[in-house]
Amino acid sequence: MTDSKKPETVREIDCDEVMRQLFDFLDGEVAEEVDHEIHHHIDECRSCFTRVEFERVLKERIRASKDEVLPESLQDRITDMLKQFGTANITGPGKNRE
Amino acid sequence: MARPGDSYDLFERVVTGEMGSLYGTALRLTRNPSDAEDLVAETVAKAWAAQNSLNDPAKARPWLFRIMTNCYVSTYRKRGTSPEIEAQICGDDGDEDFSLFERLHQPFLLWWGNPEQEFINKLLREDIAAAIDALPEDFRLVVMLVDVEGFAYRDAAETLGIPVNTVRSRLKRARAYLQKSLWRHASELGVEPEMRKVVPDR
Numbered sequence: 001m002t003d004s005k006k007p008e009t010v011r012e013i014d015c016d017e018v019m020r021q022l023f024d025f026l027d028g029e030v031a032e033e034v035d036h037e038i039h040h041h042i043d044e045c046r047s048c049f050t051r052v053e054f055e056r057v058l059k060e061r062i063r064a065s066k067d068e069v070l071p072e073s074l075q076d077r078i079t080d081m082l083k084q085f086g087t088a089n090i091t092g093p094g095k096n097r098e
Numbered sequence: 099m100a101r102p103g104d105s106y107d108l109f110e111r112v113v114t115g116e117m118g119s120l121y122g123t124a125l126r127l128t129r130n131p132s133d134a135e136d137l138v139a140e141t142v143a144k145a146w147a148a149q150n151s152l153n154d155p156a157k158a159r160p161w162l163f164r165i166m167t168n169c170y171v172s173t174y175r176k177r178g179t180s181p182e183i184e185a186q187i188c189g190d191d192g193d194e195d196f197s198l199f200e201r202l203h204q205p206f207l208l209w210w211g212n213p214e215q216e217f218i219n220k221l222l223r224e225d226i227a228a229a230i231d232a233l234p235e236d237f238r239l240v241v242m243l244v245d246v247e248g249f250a251y252r253d254a255a256e257t258l259g260i261p262v263n264t265v266r267s268r269l270k271r272a273r274a275y276l277q278k279s280l281w282r283h284a285s286e287l288g289v290e291p292e293m294r295k296v297v298p299d300r
Contacts (some may be wrong), residue, residue, distance in 0.1 A: 054199045054203075058218055061226060062226055062245045066119075067125055075117075078114075078142055082110055085110075
């Protein structure tokens with residue numbers, strides 16, 4: 001007998017279910033089992049694959065829009081604050097005052 | 099046993115490591131570089147005063163962002179709202195199910211081109227920043243934490259002091275508004291009509 005051995009059985013889900021969980025899936029907020037089910041579905045469904053890919057790439061672009069370049073003025077301000085905290089921390093409360 | 103300098107070292111490491119993220123988020127929240135700097139400085143000062151409440155260094159990110167969110171809500175919230183822009187995005191039609199994909203996707207073009215991909219390729223960083231800026235505050239907060247900073251829903255919920263399901267439902271609406279805003283912006287720039295030209299005339 002040639003029973004095809006499946007390494008794991010993945011529940012079949014339909015397109016509506018994929019769409020319902022689309023963002024939870026992209027955000028990594030679904031259970032491992034659901035993650036497998038969705039991957040399994042989009043491997044075989046071009047329409048869902050296209051949609052998931054679109055949202056995934058858009059999400060990446062939104063993430064990449066992050067503006068992290070610190071203005072020098074803020075950098076200096078924080079460095080000064082940290083120095084001040086450091087001095088206060090070593091000398092103890094009140095002792096750093098003249 | 100912890101030595102006197104230990105908590106300072108941890109604090110300095112956490113603050114220095116998160117400075118870029120804090121400023122980036124502050125910039126989108128206040129929509130103003132000078133307010134953003136003040137917000138970050140105020141956050142660092144408050145965080146130092148509250149450093150004993152940081153029990154788990156692994157939770158330093160949500161801890162810092164929570165302090166900043168609270169500062170923002172208490173000090174800056176009143177200043178920066180722009181009802182006109184918000185009304186345009188979340189206007190009368192209340193399009194909470196708006197989907198860019200559905201607007202762009204044209205199945206009959208499948209073998210000629212990919213309008214969705216083209217649309218995304220043409221988006222500039224500034225376009226996305228402007229679309230985030232146009233979101234109502236509650237939505238801007240969840241988008242910044244989850245989409246931009248990559249917070250898990252649980253951490254975003256903790257940071258904002260709201261239930262996880264509220265994070266989820268706000269995100270859903272926020273994304274619809276964000277996509278609608280990107281669509282409007284692209285239409286104004288003529289990106290959308292240009293893509294229509296892809297359709298063969300014959």
